[in-house]
Amino acid sequence: MSAPTLERPGGDSPVDTAALQEHFDATIAAEHRIEPRDWMPEGYRKTLIRQIAQHAHSEIIGMQPEGDWLLAAPSLRRKAILLAKVQDEAGHGMYLYSAAETLGADRADLTDKLIERKQKYSSIFNYPTLTYADVGVIGWLVDGAAICNQVPLCRSSYGPYARAMIRICKEESFHQRQGYELLMTMMRGTAEQRAMVQDAVDRWWWPSLMMFGPPDDDSPNSAQSMAWGIKRHSNDELRQRYVDMSVPQAEFLGVTLPDPELRVDPETGHHRFGTIDWEEFKRVISGQGPANDERIARRRAARDDNAWVIEAATAYARKHGGGRATAELAPESAA
Amino acid sequence: MAHEETVYDALGNAQDDHGHWAFGTGFDEPLAGVDTTVPEGIGPADLGAYCLMLGDDALVLAQRLTQWITAAPELEEEVAIANVALDLLGQARLLLARAGSVGVLGRSREKATDSIPDEDALAYFRDPDEFRSTGLVEAPNGDFARTMVRLLAAATVRLAVFARLRESRDPVLAAIAAKGVNELAYHRDHAARWVLRLGDGTDESHRRAQAGADAVWPLLDDLFTATDVEARLTAAGVAVDPAEVREEVVSVLTEVLERATLRVPEWPADAAPRGRTGEHTAELPELLATLQGLARQHPAATW
Numbered sequence: 001m002s003a004p005t006l007e008r009p010g011g012d013s014p015v016d017t018a019a020l021q022e023h024f025d026a027t028i029a030a031e032h033r034i035e036p037r038d039w040m041p042e043g044y045r046k047t048l049i050r051q052i053a054q055h056a057h058s059e060i061i062g063m064q065p066e067g068d069w070l071l072a073a074p075s076l077r078r079k080a081i082l083l084a085k086v087q088d089e090a091g092h093g094m095y096l097y098s099a100a101e102t103l104g105a106d107r108a109d110l111t112d113k114l115i116e117r118k119q120k121y122s123s124i125f126n127y128p129t130l131t132y133a134d135v136g137v138i139g140w141l142v143d144g145a146a147i148c149n150q151v152p153l154c155r156s157s158y159g160p161y162a163r164a165m166i167r168i169c170k171e172e173s174f175h176q177r178q179g180y181e182l183l184m185t186m187m188r189g190t191a192e193q194r195a196m197v198q199d200a201v202d203r204w205w206w207p208s209l210m211m212f213g214p215p216d217d218d219s220p221n222s223a224q225s226m227a228w229g230i231k232r233h234s235n236d237e238l239r240q241r242y243v244d245m246s247v248p249q250a251e252f253l254g255v256t257l258p259d260p261e262l263r264v265d266p267e268t269g270h271h272r273f274g275t276i277d278w279e280e281f282k283r284v285i286s287g288q289g290p291a292n293d294e295r296i297a298r299r300r301a302a303r304d305d306n307a308w309v310i311e312a313a314t315a316y317a318r319k320h321g322g323g324r325a326t327a328e329l330a331p332e333s334a335a
Numbered sequence: 336m337a338h339e340e341t342v343y344d345a346l347g348n349a350q351d352d353h354g355h356w357a358f359g360t361g362f363d364e365p366l367a368g369v370d371t372t373v374p375e376g377i378g379p380a381d382l383g384a385y386c387l388m389l390g391d392d393a394l395v396l397a398q399r400l401t402q403w404i405t406a407a408p409e410l411e412e413e414v415a416i417a418n419v420a421l422d423l424l425g426q427a428r429l430l431l432a433r434a435g436s437v438g439v440l441g442r443s444r445e446k447a448t449d450s451i452p453d454e455d456a457l458a459y460f461r462d463p464d465e466f467r468s469t470g471l472v473e474a475p476n477g478d479f480a481r482t483m484v485r486l487l488a489a490a491t492v493r494l495a496v497f498a499r500l501r502e503s504r505d506p507v508l509a510a511i512a513a514k515g516v517n518e519l520a521y522h523r524d525h526a527a528r529w530v531l532r533l534g535d536g537t538d539e540s541h542r543r544a545q546a547g548a549d550a551v552w553p554l555l556d557d558l559f560t561a562t563d564v565e566a567r568l569t570a571a572g573v574a575v576d577p578a579e580v581r582e583e584v585v586s587v588l589t590e591v592l593e594r595a596t597l598r599v600p601e602w603p604a605d606a607a608p609r610g611r612t613g614e615h616t617a618e619l620p621e622l623l624a625t626l627q628g629l630a631r632q633h634p635a636a637t638w
Contacts, residue, residue: 316533
């Protein structure tokens, strides 16, 4: 739902700004959506660009750990499923960069910032994928955590972001199920396959808990984002929801989550869990994770090695009146 | 808000039906529900061998294209290349399953356990000399220009064959071809647009596109000579004689290159089939080692 159209102010006088701010606040309070042409405070715009760009970067960098198994997927069906999933992630990156562009950002510029490490992406993608079970565990746990984080964003106060998230969440949910189904199949397979699944769970469980970000008492931007309706639940609330959801799924799958302190709190009905190693989180997010350099290097290579392709497409469009290349081949065969 | 509840509900139900909820995750025999009876007068061994030729080309080219994923020039191109690769992978699965359905499995069944479906036995447990793909699809990608010139050539040849194959006396092959024609027309168009942009773009892209064409053209030499299998099946109304599509291929490729302001390389003299009879360059074993490695490490596993 869009906010009512505003009279465009003639100038940016303090009076105008106050009126605009009031209107913006009322829109947020009424749970209506802010749309690209609406006035918004500069902080809101910047926060959104930062968050959406980081999310877009995560989708694009997130193609790599699973993409590493595309060529070696152990059946043609698994190869097709994985290729379609990685393709979806490219699509998610595209919607999200487009949403950021409605706020005045530029995709190429955001990509440069990613490559120059001026903007971050989810630290989970800095871990390597060691076996094919990792593909399943990424689907189950990493996509599962992403869904917990992202479903509330379907109600984000910024319209284009919220709409992009609805589509993305539907696809993520599909990916999560496919990942879990792969794990179920592997658990019914050989002893070696079962061991692979447990090993992957052991390696990904703690990093997946870190995907919700620092604890609430150490999350500097959270309060303002909640007030603006950009964020809907605190990091710790979402993390708790994820743990509560994952424990029965792990039991059904037949794997053990690597946390001896994990148990149901009889008073709250929620699962209590052990202490997250926030030092590791800080190391990985600051660029010292196992695969940070590799991830950025590959993204940089895709940009730099193919810069000539983009230049050619631009030159062609200029020569041909900005039109697209059309082949218009119509030989008898395809008729 | 309703959406939020829906998604969580779906996740909550995750354990209710044994993990079989998602479209595409249940076991899907590619030819499920299709009458795979071989029409009278057609040799199943020939039919299977022919399906391997067409299926292996698709599988190998899909694998080559997949090498571009996370390395493509822009996100739109990641999506487009993945689309083409997925289409080809789908064609490969159908064709390999068809070969399996008529009992053509080569030596794959000596290594693959029974639980492995035919399409995977053929893709993962045949050795390079049993593959029937051509050198055109086996060659490494090179840069983006060479990749697109190769895709243009491969899609042009395959589209011309599939368009005729829609009339095949084998109903399965005819159905696979009818579905494939639309896909291949898109692949050819996508590649042709890039060849136009690159040929008529900058000096550098022109130089690279020309180098791509010069590298790809010699690989066209053995595509238009029928193997004995193709000759017999063409006579039986099942297959397409590759010689029959030569003129169309030459005309399409010449048109695109000329419009892209590229010099059309000299057409290579027709040669005897190599890949179609199991003779491959060292590039195929390398590609297959990556494709097959994991599946072969765990021959008793189910995925």
